[in-house]
Amino acid sequence: MKQIVRLFASVIIAAFALMYLTSYLNSEQGYTGGNTLTIYNWGDYIDEELIAKFEEETGVKVIYQTFDSNEAMLTKIAQGGTTYDIAVPSDYAISKMREEDLLLPIDKSKIPNLQYIDPKFMNLSFDPDNEYSVPYFWGTVGIVFNPELVDGKTFESWEDLWSPDLRNDILLVDSAREVIGMGLNSLGYSLNDTNEDHLQEALKKLNQLTPNVKALVGDEIKMLLANEEAAVGLVWSGDAAEILDENDKLDFVVPKEGSNVWFDNMVIPKTANNLEAAHQFINFMLDPENAAQNAEYVGYATPNSEALKLLPEDISGDERFYPPSEVTDKLEVYDNLGKKMLAHYNELFLEFKMHSK
Numbered sequence: 001m002k003q004i005v006r007l008f009a010s011v012i013i014a015a016f017a018l019m020y021l022t023s024y025l026n027s028e029q030g031y032t033g034g035n036t037l038t039i040y041n042w043g044d045y046i047d048e049e050l051i052a053k054f055e056e057e058t059g060v061k062v063i064y065q066t067f068d069s070n071e072a073m074l075t076k077i078a079q080g081g082t083t084y085d086i087a088v089p090s091d092y093a094i095s096k097m098r099e100e101d102l103l104l105p106i107d108k109s110k111i112p113n114l115q116y117i118d119p120k121f122m123n124l125s126f127d128p129d130n131e132y133s134v135p136y137f138w139g140t141v142g143i144v145f146n147p148e149l150v151d152g153k154t155f156e157s158w159e160d161l162w163s164p165d166l167r168n169d170i171l172l173v174d175s176a177r178e179v180i181g182m183g184l185n186s187l188g189y190s191l192n193d194t195n196e197d198h199l200q201e202a203l204k205k206l207n208q209l210t211p212n213v214k215a216l217v218g219d220e221i222k223m224l225l226a227n228e229e230a231a232v233g234l235v236w237s238g239d240a241a242e243i244l245d246e247n248d249k250l251d252f253v254v255p256k257e258g259s260n261v262w263f264d265n266m267v268i269p270k271t272a273n274n275l276e277a278a279h280q281f282i283n284f285m286l287d288p289e290n291a292a293q294n295a296e297y298v299g300y301a302t303p304n305s306e307a308l309k310l311l312p313e314d315i316s317g318d319e320r321f322y323p324p325s326e327v328t329d330k331l332e333v334y335d336n337l338g339k340k341m342l343a344h345y346n347e348l349f350l351e352f353k354m355h356s357k
């Protein structure tokens, strides 16, 4: 009997030793893997050649993952279990992440290329002093349209989208703030409105758009519009720039009632485990040549004034995608409306999606 007990004890001890050894080896692997950098960015939002260049210059291996909305990104990071060293949220999402204590402060001494960022993109209200974020791209939201497919119709006003001539012609970017914002703006309300009557009115108005909505889509919106699979699209400005680059018959406008101006910045989530490489990457993306290459590739507007000088004039001089301050001053930045109200916007968006199926 004693022998059995002894045998049993040694099996247990051996099992524990094995467990300890595996976890030690795993942490060792984690350590050698310490030379990796995990990036969480929007889809179609980087020239992948730059990732290869960064890996080559620094010896850091990049693991790259994408998301298609701030809401998806926020949920994933807040849930935990991820190890992102870099993420690229928009303004209101940065404010929300700060509030929820999900970010690490940026060590500016490690980002000398910050000097190239135009001061007008620094110190914005969602992140005073840029304590937690560094500008990546900025832009607006507007309407892409194909004049040939809409009989010369123009889109000065959001209201134009509700025309009965546009049955099944419109693609919408699958994103809560953009769609609800359009509903609110079309009624003359702020896209940060929290008045329940106004929100219900906006939902009703959006539901009336349903017959004209062909689909709500992600990044494939660019391909579909460029290939003339739909006549009109609600899109982010940089996606519009890329669509027009593919098919120059199309045009882009920001309706007169107003719209959104947004800022996407790089942040270091608390989940980071390679702070050194995270700072190196941010600095690398701010290098004027890299920033210009990236802006030319993705079509979005760069906040980097030195990079801007390196871009061809037909890009940097195009006011549809680099609107002057007189235009952007009239546009609104999304506010962080707080946990409850943001959840309510998401619910309204889901209701609209259900209605448009």
Ligand code: N2P
Pocket (backbone or CB within 6 Å): 042, 043, 044, 045, 090, 219, 236, 262, 264
């Ligand atoms: C890129 C998405 C741009 C994000 N596909 C707009 N904030």
